[in-house]
Amino acid sequence: MGTLTATTFLSLDGVMQAPGGPDEDREGGFDLGGWLAPYVDEDMNGRIAEWFARADAFLLGRRTYEIFAAYWPRVTDADDPVAGPLNTLPKYVASRTLDRAEWADTTLLADDLPARVAELKRRTAREVQVHGSGGLLRTLVAHDLVDEYRLWICPVLLGRGQRLFPEGTAPKALSLVDTATTGTGVVLHTYRPAGQVHTGEVGTAEP
Template identity: 35%
Template sequence: MGTIAVHEFISLDGSYEDPSFTFEFGFDPQMGETLGAITEAAKAILLGRNTFEMFAPAWSTRTVEDDPGAPFFNDTVKYVVGAREPQAEWANSVSLGAYDPEKIRTLKEEIDGTIYISGSGTLVRALLAEGLVDDLHLFVYPIALGKGEKLFVDGADATKLTLKAHDVYANGVVHLDYGPAQA
């Protein structure tokens, strides 16, 4: 049975919408090691349609010379969740149609390994509400943006989690690895 591991870059006030705010902090090599460890175990990628449409043109033409993560993103099977078909093409992609937690449960049963998610906030919120996320890797940047779509929105049910691990990087970013709350 597979597990779902989510990776999000967020601000202190929970915004994830436009990751350009991360640029001024640089990318600490230890962050790359952490992300590498997350993706190394991944056998599949799960993305919301919007994130897929942003990632496809950015990653589909990259090579390992451009970015060491390119083979992972291009060669791994990508499952896309969305009520509409994606308007971008990318090798090894499968459309799952509109969000259905049963489809995700089946995917977890069929895949022996980690199913990796990056971004895809709307999808991640739904998966968290269904208890389908096994690892929530938050890379929290030392900035409060005061705007942008938040990972945890007002009016949603409480989401209880357990801290599994944490790291602090030289650029001020904190990595928090959360799992489901222990009963």
Template identity: 45%
Template sequence: MRFGMRKIIVLTFVSLDGVMQAPGGPEEDPSGGFKYGGWMVNYGDEFLMQEMMNQMSRPYEALLGRKTYEIFASYWPHANPDEEPLAGIINRSKKYVVSKTLQNPSWENTIVINGDVVAEIKRLKNMDGPELQVSGSSNLIQTLLKHDLIDEFWLKIFPVTLGTGKRLFGEGTLPAAFTLQKCEVSQKGVIIASYVRDGELKTGSFAR
């Protein structure tokens, strides 16, 4: 199967005030003294899980930062596919991890990117293959944003504010326009929204 030039898609849990740090637990990423790890856990339900399954059951390869990769690598290879349906999918998928320090990763199907990161990611986009999904990886996302390399955002927006923490759209984000492709809401108030890159930002004025 030929895929053609492929998209980079960011899948992210994010608070109302734009924070994406440590949604799954206190130990996930306490850097910077972040005290609210696990802020999305009480909002999980079958609807949200099914949506994640739908998104990650497509043909894809993962593009990850080192911290997120290490969190995934400590869990998914040991998960039971009968109990965790995503385990088999994630373990079989090719995984590109951006890191200057990681060597000889033991998780199957892992390729380390440690040179010119932007040039290598552009090369990956131009290779034949399935879409590249980015989960977590806040530092990597900032690099992708600065170089306008993200084609779609698949966001899960939770009804909480955190006031501090690593934000999805940090300093250096380029002005850009997006089109809302899909939007649903879970019974617990989580907005699941998909945005597709749609050209340059256009401004105007209501003044006459």
């Protein structure tokens, strides 16, 4: 059975909207697109290359798929650590609005998404990778389908924009399994689900 991994870039206040460019996603009047650019370095690119080498399939939301499909098929270097896997491995797109997908090896998932994703995990040997795809990712989180979170926390406060974990997200405990810091100050945290949230009372210890 495969592992579903979710990789996303976040501001310090949890915003994941439009990290890659000014016009990536202006929904809600968001005008800070491209906030990730100052923090990309070789440390980040190296870790991303390692992860893409583990993929057996990609699961993407419609917007992320369209951004990827407009760029990566034009990168014809089969040895490129990102383009190689993206252009040759199966891609699954969660969308009720797309009626066709031009990118090779793409399958549209329109209905019964949780069941379709669970079945995809069962028949995958290694990783099913989600990159970005905020709306899709929130659905996967709600149905406990994410096995590993790879969160790039950038040292920037945006104050507005779509968040990975918005108000109303179901409480869940996570276990930190790895952490690293890039040369530009981005902190990478890797988490895995750890069951229910446990509460208690913090008080002053008796002498």
